[in-house]
Amino acid sequence: MNKLRLVAMIEAAFFAAIAMVLDLLPSITIAPAVTISFSMVPIFIMAFRWGFKVSFLSGFLWGLLQLTTGNFYFLSIIQFLIEYFIAFAFIGFAGFFHPVIQKALKQGSKLAVSIWIVVAVFVGSLARYFWHFIAGVVFWGDYAPEGMSPVMYSFAMNGLAMLGAAVLCSIVLVILISASSRLIMKKRTAH
Structure with a gap:
């Protein structure tokens, strides 16, 4: 295993x-x-710094860490896998924007970096909450208010959570990266 991969x-x-x-x-x-x-935010930083694979792994590990707190809801093994392993790992989809964010950083374009960060955050958030939406329809649909379909209920609840988290994460990340772009620059290691 090379040194850079170990650092990642x-x-x-x-x-x-x-x-x-x-x-x-x-x-x-x-x-x-x-x-x-x-x-x-930390998973998005991994996405911007290392790309898809590392941020996917980091999100997966975060989902695994949910077990340590006991603060999770377990209806079935499938629901648990979807909402804690798959959904959290899919935040890593923001890592597909790693090349354009790194390019904008090298060019010194703070506006382009900020725009791509916001786009990447929304993609990663949408990827995560897509799985929560699916689980909401399949496993949590019984909690929908009388007369509301499980699809609309899950869409509304997970849509609100996704939009709110994406906006909040975007604001925090744009401020963080504007203050210190080194946070998302890969460290070069000597061979």
């Missing part, structure tokens, strides 16, 4: 742990099952 794996685990800590902080509650937090 260590950072993936470290940033998953940071996401877990942020997840323990109070969040904004807008409905009984809908909370908004900026806990995805």
Whole structure:
């Protein structure tokens, strides 16, 4: 295993742990099952810094860390896998924007970096909440208010959570990266 790959794996685990800590902080509650937090920020940093594979791994590890707190909802093994492993890992889809973000950084275009960060955050958030939406329809549909379809209920609840988290994470990341773009620059290691 080369040194750069080892650094990426260590950072993936470290940033998953940071996401877990942020997840323990109070969040904004807008409905009984809908909370908004900026806990995805560390996974997005991995996405911008290393790309898809490392951020996918970091998100997966964060989902795994959810087991340590006991703060998870387990209806069935399939629901658990979808909402804690697959959904969290899919935040890594923001990593597909790694090349354009790195290019904009090298060109010194703060506006382009900010725009691509916002786009990447929305893609990663949408990828995560797509799985929560599916689980909402299949597993949580019984909680829909009388007369509301499980599809609309899941769409509304997960859509609110996704939009809120994406906006909050975008704001935090644009401020962080504008203040210190080194946060998402890969460190070069000597061979």
